[in-house]
Amino acid sequence: MAKVKVKQEEALSIKFSHQMGPGDQRVFDLYFYLPTEMGIGSHTLDEEDYYHSSILGRRSYYSKGLHLPLVQSRFVSLNKRTLEEFRLYLNLFAYQFAVAIETDVKELHQKLDLNEFYPALDELCDVVTQLLKKFRRNEPNDPKWKSYFEHADNYLSWFCEQQLLKTLARSPRSADYSDVKEKVLNLCRNENHYREQVCKYNSMQTQQDANRISNKMLLLRRLIQQGVVLKEELKPLGVGLKKFVTGVATGLVMLVVSALIIKAQGFFNGLTLTLLLTLAVIYGFREIFKEDFRNAMWRLIQRGRPRWSRILRDTTTQTVVAKQLVWLEFMRSQDIPKAVSDIMRQRHSQNKVDSEVLHYRIATKVTNKPFEADYSQIQEQVNFSLVPFARHLERGKAKIYSESEGNISNESVERRYQVNLVAVLRDGKQQPEYARFKVTMNRSSIVEITESKLPDNVQPFRLESDEILPEVVSHPKPHA
Incomplete structure (x- = not known):
């Protein structure tokens, strides 16, 4: 199983996610090598401001094997489960369902090719339809249990509709895929009719007021997160x-x-x-x-001291699930670990440029006690926004000229920058494991993220293979 998943989230953000079990002790380091020509350093970027504005973390319980609630073996006999256990399992499914849909939609927005976008949209529509049908097929009869189910059903129906409509609004224009568009629109219309006419989840006043329906769904989302998303207590050190x-x-x-x-x-x-x-x-x-x-x-x-401490608590029982220490600072070259320097030294000579190194570290110690409601793991997702980096970049002003049959034409080219990123993972007293990425970006977006080869004496950690773009060739072309 992959230890870390790496993916591009939006135009200018990267997300790392990993899971930990009871008793785990993990240290995760990221070294951002920012070329000096980008103009980013301790004099232009405040680490504390960047942490609070551009690093978004989400920590929750996680269950890889839970796909549909109420059809698992744990729900064979509902009467043997307490109401609180049922609510926790239901919330876990609803939360992971919502996060999965949100993630798939963000990935869909990155597809610019018509022949990739619409087939993927068609597949997403089918998955959403099947999951919602199977979910509703197992609706409980007990009124005490049914209210929790209705909250989750109402939110998932609305959220899926909103995500699909947003995707259509941003979709590339094409007359060749009108059938896919109509299919998605029919699903959205059916979900709207299901909520408002069949189940009557929302009052007429709420339906007609965008502010009221939005605030109600935010409330339902918080109810769904109850017991799943961990409560965070952040303290500056x-x-x-x-x-x-x-x-x-x-x-x-x-x-x-x-x-x-x-x-x-x-x-x-x-x-x-x-x-x-x-x-x-x-x-x-x-x-x-x-x-x-x-x-x-x-x-x-x-220098070298942690900047923040964080305590993660179960929102239901208020018990401590994990404790974390967080570092964020610009490092001097002499303070960088030798293994990381050796990895960066392997770069092709034409790509070796002076860089400022921004170091992020998070050290986690998970409690030895079993998690509540038989959860097996907690998942941490950390999203790094590169927007503060992009603000310092120059806009492309150069032009490339070409000649054809006596006619001279020109094409504007964008200015690209290459950020090297070294990730280090250490579990307990085990040997550290490494990975290196090349993040090619311009002022408006991340062009590509590619994984690079490591020296033979360095142990790589396992990555989610389908989350990373194809491996870069051994001698990549330099970027301007």
Whole structure:
């Protein structure tokens, strides 16, 4: 089984996902090698701002074998299950169903070729239809259980309809696939009729007000996530240490300023205009260098330390499921592990450029106790947005000229950049495992993500093969 799944999420984002079981201890590192010509570094990108605005994590219970609720062997005898267990299993299915549909739709939006887009849309429509039918075929009769089922059914019906309509709205125009469009539209119409006329899940006032229906579905989504998505308690580390560093830096600066003031008073006799100007200059330099001195001290002390701690709790029982430490910083070349440097040293000579290295690490320790409701794993998904990187990139302005039969034509070309990404995974006391990717991007999107070969003495970790683009050739062409 693959340890890590890697995929492009949207135009400018990459998602990593992996699963962990009870008692697991895992450290996951990512090294982003950002070419110096991109203009990205500690002076232009604040790590804390990037973490809070562009790194999105989602952690939840996960069950790979659960495809349809109520038809598994665990639901053979519903009377033997408690109401809480039924709700947890139902929520797990509904949540994973919604996430899967959302993921498939995002992948569908990346297909620009008509001959790829519409067959994939047709297949997605069939899958959604089958899953919804099988799900409803096992509707419970007990009123206490039925209310939870109706919440999930209402949301899944609406969410699938919205995702399919959004896909059609963004679909490439073509008259050749009108049958596929009509098929999707019929499914959306049927789901709308099912919710509003057959089951009467939503009142007439709610149906006619987009704000009310949207807010109601957000509420249903939160109800579905109950017991599945883990509650996160994020805490910044080093707050007291930072205050101490600020105090020490201010004290040292004032020590120098006081010495200069005493020296100036001894040099000038009495209170003169020259003395006042000298004191103004001294205090001016203090304000200029105080912040820089404090920031330099803080970066020196903070280097290599975790920036945040996170506690993951079960939303139903409030028990601690896992604890995490998170690092995010720009690294000096001498602080990069030797194995990572060896991997990057293998690059073709024409692709070796000066880079700034942004390092992300997350260390997870999962509790040894079995999870609630017999869950076997938790899944972590971390989405990295490259939009803050793209803001620093130049727009393509160059043109390529060509001649044909005496006619000269030109074509505008885009400026592309190549970001190298090294991933390191270490489980417990086992040997680290590695992977390297080349992320080719421009100002508006990620062009491609390719996995690169590793040195023979480096152990690769297993990746989801169908989530990654074909492996790059051994001597790729350099990008401008």
